[in-house]
Structures are given as structure tokens and as C-alpha cells.
Amino acid sequence: MMNYAVQADGLTVARGPRTVLRHLRFTVPRGQITGLLGPSGCGKSTLMRSIVGTQAKVTGTLNVLGHPAGHPTLRSRIGYVTQAPSVYDDLTVRQNLEYFAAILAPGRPAADRRHEADRVLADVDLTSHADALAGNLSGGQRGRVSLAVALLGTPELLVLDEPTVGLDPVLRRDLWTLFHDIAATRGATLLVSSHVMDEAERCHRLLLMREGEILADDTPDALRTRTGTDTVEAAFLRLVDEAAAAHRTQQTTRAQETTR
Amino acid sequence: MSTTTPAAPTSALSTSRTAATAARVLRQLRHDPRTIALMILIPCLMLILLRYVFDASPRTFDNIGASLLGIFPLITMFLVTSIATLRERTSGTLERLLAMPLGKADLIAGYALAFGALAIVQSALATGLAVWLLGLDVTGSPWLLLLVALLDALLGTALGLFVSAFAASEFQAVQFMPAVIFPQLLLCGLFTPRSDMHPVLTAVSDVLPMSYAVDGMNQVLHHTDMTATFVRDVLIVAGCAVLVLALGAATLRRRTA
Numbered sequence: 001m002m003n004y005a006v007q008a009d010g011l012t013v014a015r016g017p018r019t020v021l022r023h024l025r026f027t028v029p030r031g032q033i034t035g036l037l038g039p040s041g042c043g044k045s046t047l048m049r050s051i052v053g054t055q056a057k058v059t060g061t062l063n064v065l066g067h068p069a070g071h072p073t074l075r076s077r078i079g080y081v082t083q084a085p086s087v088y089d090d091l092t093v094r095q096n097l098e099y100f101a102a103i104l105a106p107g108r109p110a111a112d113r114r115h116e117a118d119r120v121l122a123d124v125d126l127t128s129h130a131d132a133l134a135g136n137l138s139g140g141q142r143g144r145v146s147l148a149v150a151l152l153g154t155p156e157l158l159v160l161d162e163p164t165v166g167l168d169p170v171l172r173r174d175l176w177t178l179f180h181d182i183a184a185t186r187g188a189t190l191l192v193s194s195h196v197m198d199e200a201e202r203c204h205r206l207l208l209m210r211e212g213e214i215l216a217d218d219t220p221d222a223l224r225t226r227t228g229t230d231t232v233e234a235a236f237l238r239l240v241d242e243a244a245a246a247h248r249t250q251q252t253t254r255a256q257e258t259t260r
Numbered sequence: 261m262s263t264t265t266p267a268a269p270t271s272a273l274s275t276s277r278t279a280a281t282a283a284r285v286l287r288q289l290r291h292d293p294r295t296i297a298l299m300i301l302i303p304c305l306m307l308i309l310l311r312y313v314f315d316a317s318p319r320t321f322d323n324i325g326a327s328l329l330g331i332f333p334l335i336t337m338f339l340v341t342s343i344a345t346l347r348e349r350t351s352g353t354l355e356r357l358l359a360m361p362l363g364k365a366d367l368i369a370g371y372a373l374a375f376g377a378l379a380i381v382q383s384a385l386a387t388g389l390a391v392w393l394l395g396l397d398v399t400g401s402p403w404l405l406l407l408v409a410l411l412d413a414l415l416g417t418a419l420g421l422f423v424s425a426f427a428a429s430e431f432q433a434v435q436f437m438p439a440v441i442f443p444q445l446l447l448c449g450l451f452t453p454r455s456d457m458h459p460v461l462t463a464v465s466d467v468l469p470m471s472y473a474v475d476g477m478n479q480v481l482h483h484t485d486m487t488a489t490f491v492r493d494v495l496i497v498a499g500c501a502v503l504v505l506a507l508g509a510a511t512l513r514r515r516t517a
Contacts, residue, residue: 080356133291
């Protein structure tokens with residue numbers, strides 16, 4: 001049980017009249033990078049918000065680091081990056097980091113907070129922009145400031161919603177190296193969402209999602225072998241087709257039963 | 261899934277988190293010197309304008325000027341707070357903060373402290389200018405004027421915070437100004453004594469906090485000592501500010517759809 005950072009069973013989320021997530025059952029192992037992949041609008045962000053504890057109307061079981069999701073003690077143990085960079089545009093990068101550091105661990109000397117800010121700035125390669133206003137940075141740079149905020153403290157679980165969107169290939173590679181480094185040296189668990197399938201190959205495990213359901217929960221290798229494909233993208237498409245076919249047969253049998 | 265249970269680390273008001281939040285809000289403002297200049301200079305300019313509009317009747321300037329000293333901080337703080345919190349909501353920083361170990365009270369107290377400090381500067385300048393340079397004739401102590409002005413600023417901060425929960429955009433937030441502030445402005449006794457209004461309106465004005473803010477200012481204007489009415493007015497304005505701040509805290513939800 002404690003080997004899992006996240007454990008869900010019968011997880012259902014409604015947004016307004018719509019059911020966005022339907023009876024999800026999955027686990028996220030500790031100390032690994034789990035990729036959450038699927039097309040835009042399939043419920044990735046809602047699932048991440050449920051894990052972080054900011055999503056309303058969550059039913060079913062959802063345990064995070066041994067507590068029900070949203071438990072107050074989890075708030076300093078999870079680092080969360082939303083899809084849109086959530087930083088103060090009218091503060092410098094350093095001021096942003098020092099403020100959030102003060103919220104995470106209050107009452108520490110200013111020198112400690114400064115040191116902490118330096119560390120995460122180096123992590124996301126923004127040391128040279130420390131004194132720039134966040135609002136004057138490019139979209140990709142602001143995204144990295146937002147990521148740096150999530151790296152403050154020593155989060156045991158990092159929930160990253162599309163952290164590499166809009167970044168150039170070099171930066172993307174560097175960030176994935178950083179993610180692997182965080183998992184390997186700090187023993188942290190990472191849940192990273194993406195709708196770019198080639199990023200899937202960099203994850204230890206994958207959760208493939210489509211229309212509020214989980215199509216597969218496996219390693220990239222096992223997925224390719226199981227579906228007899230060469231890439232995760234092909235595997236995903238195969239699974240989507242299979243699910244659609246199964247859905248159709250289900251509907252026709254149901255239709256036949258009602259006409260009978 | 262079990263519902264969240266409030267636990268020790270975040271439920272209590274944390275002084276250092278509150279102080280950090282107040283410092284952060286002030287730092288944000290410091291990067292926007294034009295806003296600070298507008299907030300501080302406009303009340304002064306309006307008072308100068310008013311002084312010469314009523315050049316021939318200094319008594320009228322006394323009455324309206326004293327009332328305005330209470331109304332300016334309320335309006336400015338209302339506008340600044342409603343926009344600032346709306347930005348916090350739409351930029352995602354509020355969601356991030358509430359996913360962190362920050363108490364809702366920390367956030368609200370942080371905003372109230374930061375804007376309260378700004379209100380002190382604004383009110384001190386406006387009161388000083390009115391009393392010493394423009395010849396506003398107050399019978400009581402100018403410090404009491406300042407006290408009422410500060411409480412009005414807190415009330416404005418509280419109202420702005422509360423109202424921002426119901427605004428989905430900056431356009432809506434700005435429209436709440438005429439919706440929430442104008443009726444109070446018309447009914448607070450600034451234009452005509454409240455007792456001269458239609459009885460229904462007098463009754464309505466009895467439950468609007470700005471009526472007591474203006475009444476408090478007038479008490480200082482006409483009496484040397486703190487009257488019982490003044491104490492009542494101050495307590496009502498302060499009570500309203502606390503009540504609306506609590507309502508504002510209730511609109512901050514850790515879990516949103």
C-alpha cells in the first residue's frame with residue numbers, strides 16, 4: 001500500500017452536469033515517473049487537480065501519500081504545476097520564489113529562503129533571469145518559474161500538468177533529465193501529463209487516458225509488446241480503436257436485446 | 261473519499277505567512293508606481309478641487325470634505341482589492357496558494373494589512389492636507405478622522421475581496437463599484453441629511469455601513485470629545501469590516517469545479 005504514491009479506486013469526478021472521470025482505478029508507484037497521456041480534454045487536468053486536492057465533487061477512493069487526497073498535511077508534501085504558469089507577473093522571479101518559500105516553510109531566516117530560491121533557479125536554468133519581472137519573460141520561461149515554485153521544499157510527489165508545452169527540444173530534453181534526476185536522487189514521485197506521445201517513451205510507467213477513462217496502465221515496453229506496435233503512439237491508437245470497437249459491439253447487443 | 265479535516269499546520273492564522281503575504285502584495289504594488297501615485301494623489305487633488313468649488317461657503321466644504329475623507333479610502337481600497345483578488349483568482353496563483361499550506365485567514369489578513377498600510381498613507385496625506393492647508397475646520401481631533409478613514413479603508417478592502425468572488429472578469433469587477441458603492445454614496449447623508457429622505461430610504465441607509473462612516477466623520481467635525489455616537493459609529497464600521505472579511509474568507513474555496 002505504501003509503495004504507491006497515488007492509489008485510486010472508483011474515482012469519479014463530475015463538473016456541472018458532465019461526468020469528467022468515470023470509475024477510475026489505477027496506482028502511481030513511488031519514486032518513478034508516471035506519464036499521464038491522452039488527447040486534450042480527456043480529463044488529465046481534472047485528474048491531477050483531484051490528486052492535489054483542488055477539484056470539487058470527487059467521489060470514490062483516492063489516496064495520496066497514505067492520506068485521502070486534499071488532506072491538510074499533504075499541502076507541503078506535493079508540488080503542483082498548473083497548465084498555465086501560476087506566478088505573479090508583477091514580481092521578479094526571485095521575489096516569486098521567496099514568497100512561495102515563505103508560505104511553504106514559514107519562520108526561516110531570509111538567507112535560507114534565498115539559498116532555496118537559488119537552488120530551484122539552477123534546477124530550471126533561470127539563474128540569469130532571477131531579477132527579471134516574471135511578466136517580462138517568455139511563455140516558456142514563465143512556465144519554468146512556475147515549475148521552480150513546485151520544486152521548493154522537498155516535495156515527495158510532483159504533479160506537473162503539461163510542463164514541457166511550448167518549449168524547444170533542447171529545453172525539453174534538459175527538463176526530462178531534471179525529472180529523472182529528481183526521481184533517482186531525491187526519491188520523489190512524478191506524475192507528468194502530456195498530449196505529446198513521444199514524451200511517453202521517457203516515462204517509467206504510463207497511464208493512457210481517453211474520454212474520462214483509463215485505457216492502459218503499464219510500462220511503455222509492455223504496452224508496445226502487448227499491442228504489437230513500435231511506438232507508444234501506435235499503441236495508444238490501437239487501444240483507442242479496440243475500445244471503440246468494444247463500445248460498438250456493446251451498443252449493438254444492447255440494441256438487439258431491447259428490440260427482442 | 262473522506263472529506264478534508266482541518267489540521268493544525270494550516271488552520272490557524274500564521275503571523276509569518278500573513279506578514280509574507282502582506283509584504284508580497286506591497287512588493288507587487290512597488291513594481292507599479294503609477295497605481296501608487298494615483299491612489300495617493302487623487303484624493304488630495306479632489307479635496308483641493310472641492311475646496312475651491314465651495315470657495316464662497318467654507319461651512320459646506322467642512323461638511324462635504326470631512327465626509328469625503330472617509331469615502332475616498334473606502335472607494336480606492338474597494339477597487340484595488342477587488343481587481344487584485346480577481347487577478348489572483350484568474351492567474352491561478354490563488355489555486356496554487358490554497359494547494360499550499362496557506363490558511364485562508366493568512367491570505368485575507370495579508371491583503372488587509374498591505375492595503376491597510378497604504379490606506380494609512382493615503383488618509384494621513386489627505387487629512388493633513390485638508391486640515392492644515394485647505395482650512396478644513398474640525399472641532400475634534402484630526403487623529404479621530406484618521407481612525408475612521410482607516411476603518412473605512414478596511415471596510416473597502418473587505419467589500420472588494422467579497423465582491424471579487426462574484427466577478428468573472430475585470431469588467432464585471434469594475435461594474436460592482438457603482439452597484440455596491442453608489443447606493444451607499446447616495447444614501448449616506450452626503451447630499452442630504454438621512455432624516456430628510458423618504459422613510460424607506462432612511463431605513464435602508466440605517467443598515468448600510470457607509471452611513472456610519474460619514475456620521476462618524478461628522479461627529480469629529482462638530483464635537484471636541486469622543487461622543488457615544490462616534491464610538492457606536494466606529495464599532496459598527498469595524499464590525500462590518502470584520503463580518504465582510506469573514507464572508508470573503510468563505511468565498512475562498514480550496515476545491516473548485
